[in-house]
Amino acid sequence: MKLFYSPFHTFIHKVLVTIHEAGLWDDVTFVPTYPFKNREGEDQGDAYSIAALNPLNKVPTLALDSGQVVYGSQAVVECIDSMSKSGKHLYPPAGPTRWDAITRLALADTMFETTVMLVMEGWNPEENQRIEFFEWIWPKIIRGCDSLEAACKQGFDGFDIGQASMLHAISYMDFRVNFYDAKDPLYPDFDCFDGRPNLKAWWEESIQRPSVTSHYNRDFEGDDSAAFLQKNVQEVLAAQGAIK
Ligand SMILES: N[C@@H](CCC(=O)N[C@@H](CS)C(=O)NCC(=O)O)C(=O)O
Numbered sequence: 001m002k003l004f005y006s007p008f009h010t011f012i013h014k015v016l017v018t019i020h021e022a023g024l025w026d027d028v029t030f031v032p033t034y035p036f037k038n039r040e041g042e043d044q045g046d047a048y049s050i051a052a053l054n055p056l057n058k059v060p061t062l063a064l065d066s067g068q069v070v071y072g073s074q075a076v077v078e079c080i081d082s083m084s085k086s087g088k089h090l091y092p093p094a095g096p097t098r099w100d101a102i103t104r105l106a107l108a109d110t111m112f113e114t115t116v117m118l119v120m121e122g123w124n125p126e127e128n129q130r131i132e133f134f135e136w137i138w139p140k141i142i143r144g145c146d147s148l149e150a151a152c153k154q155g156f157d158g159f160d161i162g163q164a165s166m167l168h169a170i171s172y173m174d175f176r177v178n179f180y181d182a183k184d185p186l187y188p189d190f191d192c193f194d195g196r197p198n199l200k201a202w203w204e205e206s207i208q209r210p211s212v213t214s215h216y217n218r219d220f221e222g223d224d225s226a227a228f229l230q231k232n233v234q235e236v237l238a239a240q241g242a243i244k
Pocket of ligand 1: 035036056057058059060071072073074109113116
């Protein structure tokens with residue numbers, strides 16, 4: 001199977017964590033995709049487009065060997081977890097523990113997505129950035145961090161999909177500041193661990209997991225050319241019978 005994703009390993013990808021935890025690392029062809037290089041005004045044109053596979057043209061997108069395409073990160077991780085070869089599953093059985101795990105998945109995923117929205121707002125010239133936008137987003141992130149602190153204080157029974165998403169969201173906040181050099185108008189020095197000792201202790205322990213160290217802060221070493229990407233898109237279409 002092929003995973004189309006953006007190969008920035010300076011944050012933790014919950015999809016990569018899930019693949020590793022499932023013992024499926026060697027079954028995946030990792031296909032780097034740069035969705036924002038397709039934006040108008042970029043000189044790459046549609047070179048990195050995966051719209052032929054995913055109408056939203058978003059990462060992550062998973063293509064199974066059958067040609068079936070699964071997109072939306074929640075669908076992708078559930079699909080991967082279902083194929084686990086390691087005997088481990090990140091989704092507890094139906095019941096309160098599962099609802100808790102998938103609710104934290106939803107919370108952390110939305111914290112991640114709203115942080116992406118802050119990144120995109122920050123691409124506007126400073127005088128055009130909407131302060132109301134930051135005022136709308138930040139309380140969600142701050143309450144979210146408080147809720148995760150409470151969850152960490154209570155503790156977890158093993159590693160679950162909610163925690164994979166928490167790693168993703170928390171590391172992306174750092175990525176926003178360091179990679180994009182974001183100067184936030186409201187919280188320029190925000191540190192999610194400040195006053196949240198349980199979240200910090202959980203983080204320190206969780207980033208030791210092999211599923212995290214497998215990629216976090218490591219260079220991507222494969223082929224990230226547009227030609228490699230499009231070759232893989234064509235292979236998926238061929239598997240679907242869409243091209244000869
Ligand atoms: N809800 C989606 C969000 C994925 C997402 O927003 N991906 C971004 C990269 S961080 C993307 O591909 N953006 C390209 C675009 O929106 O055109 C998911 O969970 O998979």
